[in-house]
Amino acid sequence: MSTVLVALILLLVMIVFLAIGAWIPVAIAVTSWVGLVVFSDHDALVNLANAWWSSSASYTLASLPLFVWMGEILFRTKLSEQMFNGLSPWLNWLPGRLMHVNILGCGIFGSVSGSSAATCATIAKSALPELTRRGYDERITLGSLSCAGTLGILIPPSITMVVYAVSADVSIIRVFLAGFLPGLLLMLLFSGYIVVWALMNPSKTPSAETFGWRARMASIRQLMPCIILIAFITWIMMAGYSTATEAAAYGVVASLGLAWAGGSLTRRAFWESLMSATRLTAMIMFVLGATSFLSVTMSFTGIPRALAEWVAALHLSPWALIAVLTVIYIVLGTALDGISMIALTTATVLPMVQAAGFDLVWFGIFIVLLVEIAEVTPPVGFNLFVLQSMTGKDSNYIARVSLPFFMMMVVAIGIITVWPSVVTWLPDVVMAKELK
Secondary structure: OOHHHHHHHHHHHHHHHHHOOOOHHHHHHHHHHHHHHHHOOOOHHHHHHHHHHHHHOOOHHHHHHHHHHHHHHHHOOOHHHHHHHHHHHHHOOOOOOOHHHHHHHHHHHHHHHOOHHHHHHHHHHHHHHHHHHOOOOHHHHHHHHHHHHHHHHOOOOOHHHHHHHHHHOOOHHHHHHHHHHHHHHHHHHHHHHHHHHHHHOHHHOOOOOOOOHHHHHHHHHHHHHHHHHHHHHHHHHHOOOOOHHHHHHHHHHHHHHHHHHOOOOOHHHHHHHHHHHHHHHHHHHHHHHHHHHHHHHHHHHOHHHHHHHHHHHHOOOHHHHHHHHHHHHHHHHOOOOHHHHHHHHHHHHHHHHHHOOOOHHHHHHHHHHHHHHHHOOOOOOHHHHHHHHHHOOOHHHHHHHOHHHHHHHHHHHHHHHHOOHHHHHHHHHHHOOOOO
């Protein structure tokens, strides 16, 4: 039986299980099992056990539950309120005024949260009531919160980056470092759009509030806890004092300290953060185990090799390949969450990407940006549901008002594709350029 026919049969099996409502990792695992039992002579049970064990018995992957727990702890603190109050006096002079707090606040909190939905919910919790009370335009407020919330998975540390780094077998710290400049770029694009919109619609922007230098200097005190945490985690990794896993452990301890100092570390908050982190970690590990099993099936059936050879035979330019992958991931984003997108496609896509000569660290940031787009794409965009639950607005309405910021993400993808050094420069400078 030809490899193409095998691939189509396995794809059909997966589609059937997804269509009947099976969990994504269950659909992946069953498809992998069928592939081994029907199309190879290898022991499916032994390979299932080996794949599941190898995907979870990883020191590197130990950073995942720690980063998740750190974000859950901070989600239950008063950090978002402190950031809003601390940033307001410094951003009030810009066209668009306090709407820039949405962007910078999401960027700062995202750098210690690692989760898009948590970042969106946390900043929205304090920003939405304040911006609504001051009379800011609802459409721009919701659109900026929806898309800026995705910065939680682009600015390190990021849960999605950890999943990609483990799946692609690349350095987590290199992927973390690669996310800083694209994250800053995206924040500038978002704020740039707000500035242009405010200049074109001056009547929709409330009058500037007056803040003296005394008030500005006093506001810095409210920003210091988060800034210190970000600087500490980044410094110990960049200076080589700790691995990503050790830095995650330090981050958990520091987060508990911040929560305790802010008076929000109650027994209930501690238990809720721990259980929420446990549930999310279990879900991610389930997905990773299933996709590891799928990778085994793919290697035994020869599908990735055949696909890579087919793509090579097409003689697609790097631009054409990136354009095709962009469309594929945007389509997948309408039906899958980001982690499932990465886990599901890694085994098939990475051989093609490597054959085309792309840097895997760069490709990781490319995928993370596409996952960000998926977070605000109906019908399963998580950030849309977060804001829907907080405002009562229809998720399709939130998706429409997010469209200008959605386009800024597309622009960011174009920029890093044309100038890949935006992604690769920082990790190459800090950790030296990897030999190919």
